[in-house]
Amino acid sequence: MMNYSSRPPEEPAVHAQDLTVVRGSRTVLRGLGFTVPRGRITGLLGPSGCGKSTLMRAVVGTQAKVTGTLDVLGRPAGHPSLRTRIGYVTQAPSVYDDLTVRQNLDYFAAILDPGRAAADRRHDNVTRAIADVDLTGHADALAGTLSGGQRSRVSLAVALLGAPELLVLDEPTVGLDPVLRRDLWQLFHDLAAERGATLLVSSHVMDEAERCHQLLLMRAGEVLADGTPEALRTRTGADTVETAFLRLVDEAAAAARTKESTR
Numbered sequence: 001m002m003n004y005s006s007r008p009p010e011e012p013a014v015h016a017q018d019l020t021v022v023r024g025s026r027t028v029l030r031g032l033g034f035t036v037p038r039g040r041i042t043g044l045l046g047p048s049g050c051g052k053s054t055l056m057r058a059v060v061g062t063q064a065k066v067t068g069t070l071d072v073l074g075r076p077a078g079h080p081s082l083r084t085r086i087g088y089v090t091q092a093p094s095v096y097d098d099l100t101v102r103q104n105l106d107y108f109a110a111i112l113d114p115g116r117a118a119a120d121r122r123h124d125n126v127t128r129a130i131a132d133v134d135l136t137g138h139a140d141a142l143a144g145t146l147s148g149g150q151r152s153r154v155s156l157a158v159a160l161l162g163a164p165e166l167l168v169l170d171e172p173t174v175g176l177d178p179v180l181r182r183d184l185w186q187l188f189h190d191l192a193a194e195r196g197a198t199l200l201v202s203s204h205v206m207d208e209a210e211r212c213h214q215l216l217l218m219r220a221g222e223v224l225a226d227g228t229p230e231a232l233r234t235r236t237g238a239d240t241v242e243t244a245f246l247r248l249v250d251e252a253a254a255a256a257r258t259k260e261s262t263r
């Protein structure tokens, strides 16, 4: 039989087992186990402070004091070979205010794909990334003159430049109006469907959960549940993921009380 790929198709993009992270003197992620399937959008949802950003930092390899197993695209998280295969957008847009949108992208493109011979390819990639995030009309505007939502989209365009296999996006839709939010989610779906990208997207807005293929619901440093939105609704008998989440929180609290009383 022909071997089309060196990796089995079922190998997940991210695999975590007993993943624990300590920040300062606090254990902020506690023995997490989960997988993120390839070519799908996985939503990381949970209240502020539950550990979403910490988990994303661990996946991209920028978090210290990580123990347990955390494999990303078949390598241990943080492996140097993963740098160009992962796009990461933090909550704080990382753009140069005194450069235009295009100059920002040109700068990062030159780092990713240096040399004169690559000039045409860089130009095409930059133009495509600007169009992807719907900023073509602002390509020559200084980043410092853009709105918060537009600046976040410049950061997203930078992450899209190298056509990464895994995109890790920390609350990418915060501060965006409903039309832009819808368009961005459409882009995420296109990236997964047409380019086969894997997306790990955090949000604390539960209605965004319905737009994901797969969910990881977090609370207080633990994964409360994972599965498709439909499976989570069915399992809890809820109409929405938000109600499902609240029922799971109540279930977990009741289980903790029972455990406590039987000690």
Ligand SMILES: Nc1ncnc2c1ncn2[C@@H]1O[C@H](COP(=O)(O)OP(=O)(O)OP(=O)(O)O)[C@@H](O)[C@H]1O
Pocket: 023, 024, 025, 026, 028, 046, 047, 048, 049, 050, 051, 052, 053, 054, 055, 204
């Ligand atoms: N440098 C630090 N030292 C100690 N604790 C920290 C540090 N940074 C974050 N934490 C704690 O780690 C926990 C998880 O933070 P994290 O930023 O991962 O949460 P989050 O779910 O992404 O929150 P948000 O949605 O508000 O961004 C929080 O309780 C936070 O107080």
